Structure formats: C-alpha cells, structure tokens
Amino acid sequence: MNARTGPLSDVRILDLTQALAGPFCTMLLADLGADVIKVEPPGGDMSRTMGPHPNDRAGTDYGGYFASVNRNKRSVVLDIKTDGGREAIFKLAATADAVVENAKTGVMDRAGIGYDRLRKIKPSLVYAAIRGFGDPRTGRSPYADWPAYDIVAQSMGGLVSITGPAGSDGFRAGPGVGDIYPGTLAALGVVSAIHAARRTGHGQFLDVAMYDAILTLCENIVYTYSRAGVVRGPQGNGTPVLCPFDVFRSRDGAVAIAAPGENHWAILCNAIGRPELIADDRCRNNPKRVANAEFVREAVSAWTTAHTTQEIVAAIGGRVPVGPVNTAKDIFADPHPRARGMLIEVDQPGDNPPLTIAGCPIKFTETPSGIYARAPLLGEHTEQILAEAGITDASKEKS
Structure with a gap:
C-alpha cells in the first residue's frame, strides 16, 4: 500500500459493512486517506462472489464489484459469533475513530458489538449505521425491521416515480443510487461526527436511512406537492421547469x-x-x-x-x-476522465492484468485523495491488524 496522502490520513475506521451502501461509504473515507479496517466473516463479504471475475480466479478471490468499492482497505477475518471475535472487535474499536455498519436494525446489538457496548469501551467513538429505514435511536419507522435493497429505496423515496418515459409507471435509475447516495451522506456524517468528537471528547450514534436519502435526492417533489398539490410523474429526459433541457437523438446516437x-x-x-x-x-x-x-x-x-x-x-x-450520451466505451476514449484521474488502473493479485476502476471525484491541492491500494484478499491483513491492536496468538485462537 502506498502512503495515504488524503486529508483523513489521521483517521481510522472500523468497517463492519457488506454489499454496497456501507462499503461505498467507507470507500470514500479510504479514498480521502482514512485507514479503513474491513472486518469480514470467515466467508467474506457477500459481494466477493459477484463479477465480473478475472481469468485467474485462484489468484484473486473477488470480482469487479468488490474491487471497485473496497480499494484502499485492509481486510481482517473475525467471527463475531465467538468470544474471541467479539473481543478482537472491542480492541480494534478502542483504536478507531469510527465504526460503520449496514446490518438490519438490532443485528449488531444482538451480536454484542453494537453502539451501546462499544461506546463503553471508547466514549469518543463515532458509530454510523446505514439501514433501509433508519435506526430507532434517531426516529422509529414503521418499517424499521424491514430489509431493503437499492430498488426498494429508489421506489419508496420517490425516484422511480419521476424517472422514465412520460406516462410510464416509472423506472429504476441505472446505478445503485439507493445504496450509493445513502453511503455518500453517511461518509459526510462520519467526518462531521469525528470533528465534533475531537472537539468535545464525546462520540455519538448517527444513521442514514436509504429511504430518507433518496427522499432528499428527490427534494423537488416534496415542495412541489406541498406548495401546489402537484404529484410529479416521469418526465422522460426533460424537466417541467426548463426548456430546452433534454436528450436529443443525433444521426448516430x-x-x-x-x-x-x-x-x-x-x-x-x-x-x-x-x-x-x-x-x-x-x-x-x-x-x-x-x-x-x-x-x-x-x-x-x-x-x-x-x-x-x-x-x-x-x-x-x-x-x-x-x-x-456516453457509453463506458466512450468514457474510456474521452480525455476528460484520464486528465482528472477518474479512470485508474489497479494491479490485481494472481496472474491477472490491471483492473480499471472509477477514481475519487473529490480533489485536493494540498492533501490529494487517491487510490493507494487494490482491494484486499480475504483476511490478507489479519495478522498485521491484530498485531497492531496488541491481540496475542492466544486471543486469536479463541476466535
């Protein structure tokens, strides 16, 4: 791993996330220089199995999905269902500025590593959660116990209802906005809470509901309905308040x-x-x-x-x-992404060629963000991370 030069190089994050929303949040923090310790169960993050996969599957235990949103992180394998795994979490939390997780409500509490337990270990610890409908600590939703995915958040938050051809029932937006946008807001929340904790000495719990985040993204449907009683529907590629403001067919695209x-x-x-x-x-x-x-x-x-x-x-x-209207092929041929460091080639383990992934869009003149390291193999840094936390061989055996 190259030196972390971003503005968060003095921040350590304990990452208990899986899939997309949580890992995208911690990816942003890692791109900005934070030391992100990704804690994985023995089977690894569920997204390790998702493609596209490289030819040398034996040399690389993850596909493009995992590679993109878990770069710049270190992986440690811990079984939080065991006493040893929980004890290791406690010791790692004591060294961290923040913990981030995106499990369903109550999962981490029942596992014995939730906010109420970890803040006793380190009162200045920030604890961030990304859930489909939020956490009861910040506002009890009638859907608090429901599972959620990107498409559910996009639908309930209003995005689907205003996306697609006019007259349609709505379309899901192409990228996983229901995960990525909540993750982005959570990263801002983590940085803000760490700032407050360093000033006051007191940490806090924060959460971002996927539903809430998409509702915020669709803020214009809220004031339009409130002020005028108008329910916005899909508008195609245009907008009801600006013209011309559209996607037009050309002779070849x-x-x-x-x-x-x-x-x-x-x-x-x-x-x-x-x-x-x-x-x-x-x-x-x-x-x-x-x-x-x-x-x-x-x-x-x-x-x-x-x-x-x-x-x-x-x-x-x-x-x-x-x-x-660029395709991925067009973007690779456009000089802008290369000039801005938005297409980054990252070496991959095994007998595999480099993988190009999207770079960090937040640019700094003095403390540059960047991609310092490829995504880790499962448990690649277990020994290193546990040693840093002063965890002995004996304690590892318990897990």
Whole structure:
C-alpha cells in the first residue's frame, strides 16, 4: 500500500459493512486517506462472489464489484459469533475513530458489538449505521425491521416515480443510487461526527436511512406537492421547469442539450439555422418555451437528427451546455476522465492484468485523495491488524 496522502490520513475506521451502501461509504473515507479496517466473516463479504471475475480466479478471490468499492482497505477475518471475535472487535474499536455498519436494525446489538457496548469501551467513538429505514435511536419507522435493497429505496423515496418515459409507471435509475447516495451522506456524517468528537471528547450514534436519502435526492417533489398539490410523474429526459433541457437523438446516437437561458437559447437558434425563433413569441423566454416544449423540441430535434453527435458537439460545444450520451466505451476514449484521474488502473493479485476502476471525484491541492491500494484478499491483513491492536496468538485462537 502506498502512503495515504488524503486529508483523513489521521483517521481510522472500523468497517463492519457488506454489499454496497456501507462499503461505498467507507470507500470514500479510504479514498480521502482514512485507514479503513474491513472486518469480514470467515466467508467474506457477500459481494466477493459477484463479477465480473478475472481469468485467474485462484489468484484473486473477488470480482469487479468488490474491487471497485473496497480499494484502499485492509481486510481482517473475525467471527463475531465467538468470544474471541467479539473481543478482537472491542480492541480494534478502542483504536478507531469510527465504526460503520449496514446490518438490519438490532443485528449488531444482538451480536454484542453494537453502539451501546462499544461506546463503553471508547466514549469518543463515532458509530454510523446505514439501514433501509433508519435506526430507532434517531426516529422509529414503521418499517424499521424491514430489509431493503437499492430498488426498494429508489421506489419508496420517490425516484422511480419521476424517472422514465412520460406516462410510464416509472423506472429504476441505472446505478445503485439507493445504496450509493445513502453511503455518500453517511461518509459526510462520519467526518462531521469525528470533528465534533475531537472537539468535545464525546462520540455519538448517527444513521442514514436509504429511504430518507433518496427522499432528499428527490427534494423537488416534496415542495412541489406541498406548495401546489402537484404529484410529479416521469418526465422522460426533460424537466417541467426548463426548456430546452433534454436528450436529443443525433444521426448516430444521442446528445444532451440544455439552453434554458436567453443567451444560450439565442446561440443555439443561430447554430441550428433558426434565428427567427429568438423573437418567436412561443420561444422568447424560458416560461414560454416550457409552455410550448413540444414545438421547441421538434425544432431542435430537426437539427440534431440531421447531424452526428460529433458534429453537434463541435458546433455548439463551449458555447451552449452540450454533451454526448456516453457509453463506458466512450468514457474510456474521452480525455476528460484520464486528465482528472477518474479512470485508474489497479494491479490485481494472481496472474491477472490491471483492473480499471472509477477514481475519487473529490480533489485536493494540498492533501490529494487517491487510490493507494487494490482491494484486499480475504483476511490478507489479519495478522498485521491484530498485531497492531496488541491481540496475542492466544486471543486469536479463541476466535
């Protein structure tokens, strides 16, 4: 592992998470320099089995899913169902600034390693939980004991109901937003709570409900219903308050164009050979264009469908907000992700080529974030981590 240079290089996180929401949270903290100790059961994180897998499966016990969200971490195997495993957790918690877990409500408490037990060991400890519907400590939900996945959070939080073609029942967003966004908010919560703990000497419990996070992401449906009684439905690729603000077909693909402001609209009208639309009463300002959105879309589409995506971007790029609808292949060919350190090649164990994963989008000039190490093999750092915590061979045997 290379030196951790990020702004959290003085922070240690005890990571008891699995799957995506929790590991994404701790991945962000690790990218920012935190020493993240990933505690795994003897069978490993459930996501280790998920592909795509490398050719040398014997040399690498995880696939792309695990590799992406568990980089920069160290793995220790502990069986928390045993006395020795729990004792090891206690000793590791005493060295940590925060513990993060994403089990169902009550699971860690019943295992004897929940917040109430760990804060007795270290009063300044921050304890973060990511759950489908939150933890009763911060607000009792009628669904508190329900399991949840990304698609459930996206649906209940409102995202599905406003995503997809107009007139549809809604669509799940492509990425696992129901996991990733709660994980992102939890990372912010952890950093904030550690800041407070270092100032006051007192830790605290914090949680992010997946439902709550998606509801926050869809904040516009809340005030729109409250103020106007309007229930927003799927809007396709457009928006009911800005026009043009859409994805348009090109001759060979698709392109996003957003020109709701008068300056951008005028430039676009000239570029598409329709300068008369600038003064057209149906288009002379954004409210008028919203009211006549179909007319506006047809006018822009007539131009975009006659040109390739590259021609469209060349014509208005840098003058009007525009961007191609990129596939992963397009992103790999685009110079921006490479220039910004967003496509990082990471060496893999065994006889496998490097794997490219998404980099950290939070950039610093003085304390750079980064990918310091590949994801760990199961238990790769067990001996090292237990030794750092002063755990003897005898105590390991109990686990």
